[in-house]
Each structure stands twice: as C-alpha cells, then as structure tokens.
Amino acid sequence: MKTKVAIIGAGISGASIARVLSKYENLEVHLIEKAPDVGWGVSKANTALIHGGYDDDPEKYPTRARLCIRGNRLWHQWVKELEIPHIWNGALIVATKEEDFDELERLLERGRKNGVPEMRIVDRNELFHLEPNLTREAIGALWVPIVGQIGPIPAVIAIVENAVANGVKTHLETEVRGIKVENGEVKGVETNNGFIEADIVINAAGLYADEIARMAGIDYFEIHPRKGEYWIFDDDVPGPRRVLFPTPTPISKGIVVTTEISGHLMIGPNAQDLPPEEKDNLATTREGLEQVWEGAKKLWPQLPPRSKVIRT
Known part of the structure; x- marks a missing residue:
C-alpha cells in the first residue's frame, strides 16, 4: 500500500x-x-539567481549555509537534466571605496568555510576585464564564478x-x-x-x-511579507556580462544589475516590508522605483533612457 x-x-x-x-x-x-x-x-x-553560498554565516545559520552551496551544485545538475534555460555567468560584489574590502574579505572567508570554490578578490584591472562597462568608481570586487541565473x-x-x-x-x-x-x-x-x-x-x-x-495547529511562526521592485529594459539595451552586486550593508544586499536569461537588462530589487494582510500587494511605487534606479546607477551609470523600459 x-x-x-x-x-x-x-x-x-x-x-x-x-x-x-x-x-x-x-x-x-x-x-x-x-x-x-x-x-x-x-x-x-524574482532575480532568478542561483546564489553562490558565500552569504550565509555558518555559525549563525549552519543549515542555510550548508544547503545554499549544496543547492547551487544541484542546480548545475538539474538545468542539464531538464533543459532549463540558464547561464553560469558568475557574480561580482563590487567595491567602490577602500573600506568595502573589509566586508569583501569577510565574505571571502565565509564562502571558504561554506565550501564555495574558486572565489577570489580581484583588483581593478581584472575587474574591468570581467566587466568592462562597470562604473569607473569601482576599485575591485569579490568574484564568485559559480553564481548563475535560470528562467524561473x-x-x-x-x-x-x-x-x-x-x-x-x-x-x-x-x-x-x-x-x-x-x-x-x-x-x-x-x-x-x-x-x-x-x-x-x-x-x-x-x-x-x-x-x-x-x-494543522502550528501557530508559532508567521510570514512577514517583503516586496521588491524592478525595472526591465528592451532587449536591444546592452547589459552586464556578470551579475553585479554592490558591497552589502547590514540592512541590504543592495540593488542588483544583471542581464536576465532572455537578454534583458534588469535592475532591482529594493526591499519594502509590508503588513501581514498585504501579501497580495504587487503594486510598484514611484518612490520605490526611483530608489532602484539610483541604486543601479552606482554600478551601471549608463542606464538607458526610460523610453527603453518595457516593464516594471
């Protein structure tokens, strides 16, 4: 039975x-x-990223740290088995000031503890070889080759x-x-x-x-909804080769700049906490979208004119 x-x-x-x-x-x-x-x-x-496993502190979140890198390896296998659209283009966590390197060193050490392969900090010359059109204010980055994107x-x-x-x-x-x-x-x-x-x-x-x-009678946790907003551009707009992150802060990973799997430049998300009763709130806001735009310009200053936006 x-x-x-x-x-x-x-x-x-x-x-x-x-x-x-x-x-x-x-x-x-x-x-x-x-x-x-x-x-x-x-x-x-969502941003449809297959994360690299460097972000979760193994001392605070041991299960999450272990499963993120395991999941990354699994996705490398599943996209082949199921012919899922994907690209393994890697991520750059970009430093624009000297003090950013302290955080990048912390992420590098954390990633090594979690078993992330081939991570390293790259200097300005190698950074612009990996991503030529990045902001000229960039001075280095953490390079994580195993990060990728899928069609969600x-x-x-x-x-x-x-x-x-x-x-x-x-x-x-x-x-x-x-x-x-x-x-x-x-x-x-x-x-x-x-x-x-x-x-x-x-x-x-x-x-x-x-x-x-x-x-089922389990009442000791609740979901706190959080909303993110994005801009997506026409496919004739050039986007980055890699997934671009700013150096994270204690509050946020920051606004991501990427070329999503269909070839469209995509920027976002921000993070807006919502009350529990607003789980279905899918609205974008002028303020939120401006926040995303300004955040993305710090990494990708040549954002195209807004007439090239096809979706928010």
Missing part, C-alpha cells in the same frame, strides 16, 4: 519536492496549487512536467481550506475541489505557509 503525500504549493519549492519524491515507487504524490498554473506565486517574480517560470514547468511523467498527480485551481488531523495523525486536506487523502502533508505554500501551518 502506497503512502499518500500531499504537497501544498506548486512553486519552485513544492515542484522540486514533488520531483524528488517521484523517484520512489511506494509514494503516491499529490501537488496542490490554488492558481491556474504552476509557478504563479513568488516563484515567477520555465524551471518550475520543467520540474513539474518531469514529476508528472513520473506519476505525480497535480491539482490546479485547488485551494486548501483545512487540514484534517485525528489523534495526532494527518488524514488529508480539505479543498474547494473536495477532500484529498494524505498520510503526510508538506507545506510549500510560500507567502501563505503560516496560514497553512495554522490549519
């Missing part, structure tokens, strides 16, 4: 879990998504298609409204399309993970 698993949320996390579980013959896996298609939540709208929506679709080919059952336009637990044992999930039996429920509901958790 097969163990029934219900995964709530068909974003990048839920899809990836479904794919891994689909390898096992003794499981019946159900992937449940309230939207009309997979990847329509937070997975569709094609990635989710490819993962789910593979999982379905392996026997996973998808339930689209299916909103979870309750989790049935009797005597400490999960029995299944109540949805707008009926009851789905399950021995195990996996909560991959993204922004709504806290609300799903409360349905």
